[in-house]
Each structure stands twice: as structure tokens, then as C-alpha cells.
Amino acid sequence: MDLGEGFGCSAEAWPEAYGLPLHVTFLPPVRNNLRDFARVFRDLYPQGSIRYAVKASGHPALLAAVAQDGAGADAASPFEVRCALQAGIPAQAVNVNGNAKDDGLIGEAVAQDMLLVADSVEELAQVEAVARSQGRQARLLLRLSGFALGEVTGASILTSGTWSKFGIQINEIQDLLENLSAFPSLRFLGLHAHIGSQVTRPEPYLAVLGRMVELARALKARTGRCSILNLGGGFPVNYLDRPAWDTLLRRLAAQDGFGWNGATGGLRAGADGVLDASRWHGTAFHSPWPKAAMLRAILQGQVQVEGRALGTLEALASLEGPELMVEPGRSIVEDAGITLCTVSQVRRVASAHNLVAVEMGITSHADALLEGGANRWHLLGGPAESEPFETFIAGNLCFSGDLLTPFKTSLHRRPRRGDTLVVRDTGAYSGHFMASNANAFPRPARILVDGDGKVTVMKLRDRFQDLFNQ
Ligand SMILES: Cc1ncc(COP(=O)(O)O)c(C=O)c1O
Known part of the structure; x- marks a missing residue:
């Protein structure tokens, strides 16, 4: 090698x-990965946009390449924001995420017109107070969680279930929508959901997107606007190719000393006590839809909206073609x-x-x-x-x-x-x-x-x- x-x-x-x-990151594959995402949007949904998740790996020089390729940033701390701005990413193209944003971060986001992703109903009141004190309107998405998706990735990197420290539970959204007038300094632009990381199948994305379209219709009915749907990151990478992944599953099932101290990884025994190589729980190390191929599968897939099956593009068109944002991190740099x-x-x-x-x-x-x-x-x-x-x-x-x-x-x-x-x-x-x-x-x-x-x-x-x- x-x-x-x-x-x-x-x-x-x-x-x-x-x-x-020593950790080494090569820039050419970073750029190729970004361009692959951009190409999928160009081919299928030109209203798409990319906000690279800085948490995956952040440095002004890396972010300068992201900026040159026309992508924005998803930042989750004051220094991630600073990195993005220093690299030349316009403030309006910076999403500010996080479940425990400090006052300084909220204040800077509002002052510079960044896109705040509100993580809880409680946070809305905090952003409202900051925006009012600045005499400005905050641009904002509502982050959703509480989806019943089952085990779509490892528990520590799943971020959208009922037991999640992130997001507003979807069953609380209806009440919130009735109460939006309590926040006159917030401009509700749309919805956000980040399922988790290394999501290896399109089905969870399609389930979440269908629900988001339903809630987006409700938001639009209330405010006359839902111009952004943000699907977060989570696009998977292949740590192992298919044969190597099959070998790992087979050897763990065979318990031939391949796992440390008899560990079986994500394999669980069935009722008969036998390990089944076809049933893996938790983070999978291979996906037939790696990186941008997952975005393509989502855009070419079908979602359920109010009991009807619609093509993803058709469902988006029913909202008059909102901007579809993604926040890939792992799939850009891993x-x-x-x-x-x-x-x-x-x-x-x-x-x-x-x-x-x-x-x-x-x-x-x-x-x-x-x-x-x-x-x-x-x-x-x-x-x-x-x-x-x-x-x-x-x-x-x-x-x-x-x-x-x-x-x-x-x-x-x-x-x-x-x-x-x-x-x-x-x-x-x-x-x-x-x-x-x-x-x-x-x-x-x-x-x-x-x-x-x-x-x-x-x-x-x-x-x-x-x-x-x-
Ligand atoms: C809100 C949000 N968006 C995007 C990402 C990036 O996810 P990934 O690196 O799996 O693409 C994360 C990662 O945790 C996140 O929390």
C-alpha cells in the first residue's frame, strides 16, 4: 500500500x-464526495442544497474546499461556526444545530442571519428573547424526533427516536403549531430531522420524509410558508465490501473465535438459541446505497403522505418544491x-x-x-x-x-x-x-x-x- x-x-x-x-485526510476524495451529492440534486431535484456537517471533521482549510464546491455548513458549536465563517462560507449558509446552544451562539446566529435549527419547544422561547432584544427576526427550522423507526443504526448514533435528547417530539407539533403566534420574532421556515448516523437503508428516510411532508402541510396551513425540509445526515459508507461483510457475519455466527471473548457483534440468537447471520442489529458496516447513492434512492423512492403512496418528487411538488437540505458528514470525509x-x-x-x-x-x-x-x-x-x-x-x-x-x-x-x-x-x-x-x-x-x-x-x-x- x-x-x-x-x-x-x-x-x-x-x-x-x-x-x-497520525491522522491524514486527503482532499480530492472529499471534493468528489461533495460533487456526487451535488450531481444527484442536479439530476433529480435542483432545489437541493448541501450543508456539510462540520462535526465529522472541521478545519478552516477543509471547509474552504467545501465552500469552493458550493456547499454550506452544519455547525454545532461556536468554534465550528467560526471555522465555517473563516473558510468563507456565507453566514446564511450556516445551520446552527445542537440541543444545548449557549446564549452567545444563539446571539451570533440571530445577528448574522444563520439558520437556527430549534431543538426543543423550550429553546424557542430563548431564541425569541434573543431575537427580540436584537430587534431582528430569527430564521428557524423545527427539529423533529419521536419517530418509531426501530433499530436503524447503533443506539449511540440514533438521534430521532422517542428516547432522544434531540428534537421536538412529533406528537407535540400540533400543539406547537397552534401556539406559533407566541413567537413573533421567529420566522418558521420549515422542518428538520436527523435520523442518526450510518443509516444503511432508504426506508427510514422515506418514513421520516413522508411524516415531514404531512407536518409541512400543517405548518404551511398555519403560516403560509414551508420553504425548507432538512433531512439531516446519516448517509452510510462501506467500511467493508459485500464479501467482507458477509464473511464477518458468517464467522461471528459460527463463533469460531472471530469475536473478542466470544462477542457476536450485532448478531442475536433467535428463540431457538441459534445465531442467524442474516439478522444484524445496530450499526451495519456495509450498505448497497453508500454515500450519495442513498440520496438518489430517497429521491427516487416512495413516501406515505396521509395514507397515500407518493413518489418523493411528487410529494415535494405538492409543497411547491421546497428547498431540500441535507447535512452529510461521514459520507463526505470518512x-x-x-x-x-x-x-x-x-x-x-x-x-x-x-x-x-x-x-x-x-x-x-x-x-x-x-x-x-x-x-x-x-x-x-x-x-x-x-x-x-x-x-x-x-x-x-x-x-x-x-x-x-x-x-x-x-x-x-x-x-x-x-x-x-x-x-x-x-x-x-x-x-x-x-x-x-x-x-x-x-x-x-x-x-x-x-x-x-x-x-x-x-x-x-x-x-x-x-x-x-x-
Ligand atoms: C444534526 C446533524 N446533522 C448532520 C449530522 C451528520 O451526520 P453524518 O455524519 O452521519 O452524515 C449529524 C451528526 O451527528 C447531526 O447531528
Whole structure:
């Protein structure tokens, strides 16, 4: 595997220059992913717009590329907003999301005419007070939750059910609509729903969109307006191709030592006590509709509106073609990122299984924490051995949950101390998302590499004084 492949850069110099572990994001795939979403809208629904979810990975240089490709931003903190503005994204193209926005963030959003996504009925009163004090009207969407979708992704990344800290429950919307006159400083432009992340089937999107169209009709009847429907993010990526995903399911079902300590991942036993490889719960690692293909499937799908089946485009037309916004994060940056780390120990565990310990903790590889760690790992250098080396991979932190792969990974040879391992698909919610100084390890460096091989440092590796504020 050539790290700098196609980018004209000398990747060999990176470990020396920035230290390992190191997170690398390549800009060309980021742009291709954004353009794929834009193309789907151009083909099927030109009123579509993209607001890249900065939380997936944010830096002014990355966001400058997003701005050049005509996308806006979904920001969830004051510094995410600042990153987006500094990168040249117009304030009107910034969505402000979050279930606990501080007064400063609300004040800036109102003053600069950003699009506030209101997360609760209680928040409406807070935004109303701020907007009134500024003598302005706040542009606003109502974020919805309380959808009965079942298990569409992992519990920790599902954000739209009944037990959700996000959004206004859909069964409260009718009462709210009757009370909108209590908020004269709010301009209700439409509705928002973010189902969750890594949603691997179109059905949940279509169910949510159908309900949104019904509620949008009700909003329009009250206010004369519903000009934006925002479907959030959640578009999936393929951590594994179909054969690798099938192998993972088969081996977990066979319980042949593929899962750590007998773990079966998302597989559950049926009433007969037998594990069924066709029934997986939680985050799936493969989708037939990855990234922008999911948006296409949604636009070409059917929704139920007031008991009638309508094509998605027909349902949108019934609302006079509102702007359809999406907020993709993972699907834009995940497959643009890799992580490099160093092999420390190669040993046996439970007398029978290989375990590679690396010089990187799970806090620097949050993919394993959030999604369950199905990323592909590669060992750099050396000829392949006749038998692949199957192993679990553990981090260097002092708690047992610091396991980077709960399923065995296959390497082309036995690793040695000092070797470099590369993890694929780590561009989103990984290097920065849970980064901490656990055990006083430095948070790792992150770099952005453009199409000419030029490196922008997104974050330097911490030094001693960065940990202890000297
Ligand atoms: C409101 C909102 N929009 C968009 C996203 C991006 O989701 P994803 O990265 O799965 O596309 C998130 C992520 O949590 C979110 O909370």
C-alpha cells in the first residue's frame, strides 16, 4: 500500500515530521464526495442544497474546499461556526444545530442571519428573547424526533427516536403549531430531522420524509410558508465490501473465535438459541446505497403522505418544491481519511488468539468507540506470508475497553515491534472526536493533504506544555 498514491507526496516523511499516531485526510476524495451529492440534486431535484456537517471533521482549510464546491455548513458549536465563517462560507449558509446552544451562539446566529435549527419547544422561547432584544427576526427550522423507526443504526448514533435528547417530539407539533403566534420574532421556515448516523437503508428516510411532508402541510396551513425540509445526515459508507461483510457475519455466527471473548457483534440468537447471520442489529458496516447513492434512492423512492403512496418528487411538488437540505458528514470525509500508528507488542491472549498492541488508544480512534470498529487495517512493508496473520488489535490505555478491533483483522504477515499499521476510513468522527490526554498521552497530529501533495497541519501533536498549560 502506497500512502501517497495518486497524491504526488512523499508519505514516508510524515511519521518523522508529525509523529505517530497520525491522522491524514486527503482532499480530492472529499471534493468528489461533495460533487456526487451535488450531481444527484442536479439530476433529480435542483432545489437541493448541501450543508456539510462540520462535526465529522472541521478545519478552516477543509471547509474552504467545501465552500469552493458550493456547499454550506452544519455547525454545532461556536468554534465550528467560526471555522465555517473563516473558510468563507456565507453566514446564511450556516445551520446552527445542537440541543444545548449557549446564549452567545444563539446571539451570533440571530445577528448574522444563520439558520437556527430549534431543538426543543423550550429553546424557542430563548431564541425569541434573543431575537427580540436584537430587534431582528430569527430564521428557524423545527427539529423533529419521536419517530418509531426501530433499530436503524447503533443506539449511540440514533438521534430521532422517542428516547432522544434531540428534537421536538412529533406528537407535540400540533400543539406547537397552534401556539406559533407566541413567537413573533421567529420566522418558521420549515422542518428538520436527523435520523442518526450510518443509516444503511432508504426506508427510514422515506418514513421520516413522508411524516415531514404531512407536518409541512400543517405548518404551511398555519403560516403560509414551508420553504425548507432538512433531512439531516446519516448517509452510510462501506467500511467493508459485500464479501467482507458477509464473511464477518458468517464467522461471528459460527463463533469460531472471530469475536473478542466470544462477542457476536450485532448478531442475536433467535428463540431457538441459534445465531442467524442474516439478522444484524445496530450499526451495519456495509450498505448497497453508500454515500450519495442513498440520496438518489430517497429521491427516487416512495413516501406515505396521509395514507397515500407518493413518489418523493411528487410529494415535494405538492409543497411547491421546497428547498431540500441535507447535512452529510461521514459520507463526505470518512473514506478520505486514514490513520497511521506503530506496533508495540505482538502476543497471545486467552492462550489461543493473537493480539497486537499499538501505540495509540481508542480515544484517538473513536471509530472503534462509536461504530464498533470494523475498519480495515493494513500492515506496511514486508512480503506476504503463506498464511495471513489473524489478530485482535488493542490500544495503549489503561482500561480493558481500549480494544480497537473487537473482530479479528487479517494482516499479510506477522507484525514486528516498530512496524507501521494503517487504518482505513477514519476521516470522520475519529482523530479529533474523542481525542483526550488519557494517561497523559498527547493528542495526535492531523494533517490535510491536497491533490498536489501539499500538507496543511490541522493539529500538531500535543507537547508536554499543551497537556499541563505551562
Ligand atoms: C444534526 C446533524 N446533522 C448532520 C449530522 C451528520 O451526520 P453524518 O455524519 O452521519 O452524515 C449529524 C451528526 O451527528 C447531526 O447531528
